[in-house]
Amino acid sequence: MEKVNIILVGFGRVGRAFFDLIKEKYDYCRKNYDLYLELRGILREKGSILLTSTRKVLSPAYFATEDLDSLADWVSAISLDDLLEEFDKGVVVDCTPTNISTGEPSYSIMKKALEKGWHVVTASKGALVLKSAELRELARSKNLMIKASGATAAALPTLDLGLYALAGAEILAIEGILNGTCNYILTRMAEGLTYKKALEEAQHKGIAEPNPSYDVEGWDTAVKMVLIANQLLGTDIKLSEVTVRGIKGINKEVVEKAQRLGKTLKLFGKCYRENYELPWKVEVGLALLDHNHPLSQVNGSNKGIIFYTDTMGWIAVMGGKSNPRGAAAALLKDIINIYRKNQ
Ligand SMILES: NC(=O)c1ccc[n+]([C@@H]2O[C@H](COP(=O)([O-])OP(=O)(O)OC[C@H]3O[C@@H](n4cnc5c(N)ncnc54)[C@H](OP(=O)(O)O)[C@@H]3O)[C@@H](O)[C@H]2O)c1
Structure with a gap:
């Protein structure tokens, strides 16, 4: 005891x-x-x-x-x-x-x-x-x-997955849908709403903050990705080094174009390096996902993360209450x- x-x-x-x-x-x-x-x-x-x-x-x-x-x-x-x-x-x-x-x-x-x-x-x-x-x-x-x-x-288990479940495997890259507000807005826009209506709905449901700037400008995703990368990869990436593009005011036509191409639009945080010699980079921005991408099915206020590894292949988790x-x-x-x- x-x-x-x-x-x-x-x-x-x-x-x-x-x-x-x-x-x-x-x-x-x-x-x-x-x-x-x-x-x-x-x-x-x-x-x-x-x-x-x-x-x-x-x-x-x-x-x-x-x-x-x-x-x-x-x-x-x-x-x-x-x-x-x-x-x-x-x-x-x-x-x-x-x-x-x-x-x-x-x-x-x-x-x-x-x-x-x-x-x-x-x-x-x-x-x-x-x-x-x-x-x-x-x-x-x-x-x-x-x-x-x-x-x-x-x-959503992100650090625990990287620290314990992937022990011994080398992480090659990480991608994540890490902000419930942005994912909810993009999901509802794919169902026909405008950005303004989708945001209002998210606020009405208590998913989005009254002031949603930190989320929709991509900073929340960037911060989470930096925390995950620095702990799992031993990097010391600063927020100022991250390229951050959010979804604020995104046009309905962009979402419709993605649909015409048979793709899903998601706000992605990515951590990767071009090759072993180069430093790790963190980026946040819109990503066009094929329907067979494991995270393309992460909808509404859900979140998800995928790790690409040298020995275990890719491993993705999704879900987890965003409240x-x-x-x-x-x-x-x-x-x-x-x-x-x-x-
Ligand atoms: N909301 C979510 O779903 C969620 C999810 C994951 C992580 N987070 C993170 O969790 C944290 C808390 O979020 P929240 O939504 O609970 O915030 P919140 O409702 O604004 O509550 C913040 C609390 O911190 C207290 N506080 C402020 N300055 C303080 C100080 N100097 N010393 C001691 N207490 C202080 C406030 O005191 P008073 O009560 O006296 O004002 C209040 O009780 C944030 O960092 C947020 O990013 C939130």
Whole structure:
């Protein structure tokens, strides 16, 4: 039996989904992995909360109020340092916003956690896309892990597939449909909608953000591809080196032309090199896929990734929930994989 102390930072859509999932899966993880996932504290911008254990939040008395925001336990006096000092080491779960210009607040949170001897599991992409080498070196020097499934297409296994399932095989190239919003818009346009209508529909369904620029301009795909490439290929590709072309405002005629050619239009992130002598490149842009391409069947808000290898041929996975619960499930998976005994 192992107690795993957890500090959750960020209590927005993903943080709350993770909070709910920990409650839902507490007994499942105890029975199946012999892990007691103990939520010790939650931090957000507006305040923080100190918990004695997950049991406390599981008790019906604690949830006499359904409104988590109005829980009397929220205070402003508890900092991340306080929580890191208060408990034995464990894992910090980072669900703070992604900022690809500064990497904050994630960078400071991750650095502090690692320096104090805690593992890090993150859904946030900014710190890793800017300071991956530094943070991973810090983790290595302390024998700790940084896991980022939640930041690299969430429920779709991308890093895990490359790290574990392809062990021993050399990755020759990677292609991915990594953004649910773009794929949903392109799918609906292929069914006859204009870009504007498809985007509005995606926003109405909660698939697209009210401000969709980061997704439709291709940056989300670029960031995920850089994170995947840098961890799996040992590269240090910077976002500024990536050619990024999104789908913003794409004309209906382009989609119709693809259909006339018998092809499917997808927003693709690609990582490849022309030959062994040349450096790896990451590109994001529209790709015309033949119907026999494994990822041509990835429709709606689904995502997919394909790895081309030297010994295993190509391997593709697709699907995986593109929502906060899917992201929370990826965070939980990373925690289990850090601590499980039956590796
Ligand atoms: N939404 C998804 O489906 C999804 C999927 C995969 C990955 N992600 C990634 O997951 C992360 C979280 O996304 P989200 O949709 O949950 O965001 P969100 O709803 O905007 O929530 C962000 C949370 O972070 C807190 N926060 C902001 N600055 C902070 C700081 N300095 N210290 C502590 N907490 C701070 C906010 O505090 P307050 O509550 O006080 O405002 C809020 O609780 C993002 O990096 C996103 O890219 C999201």
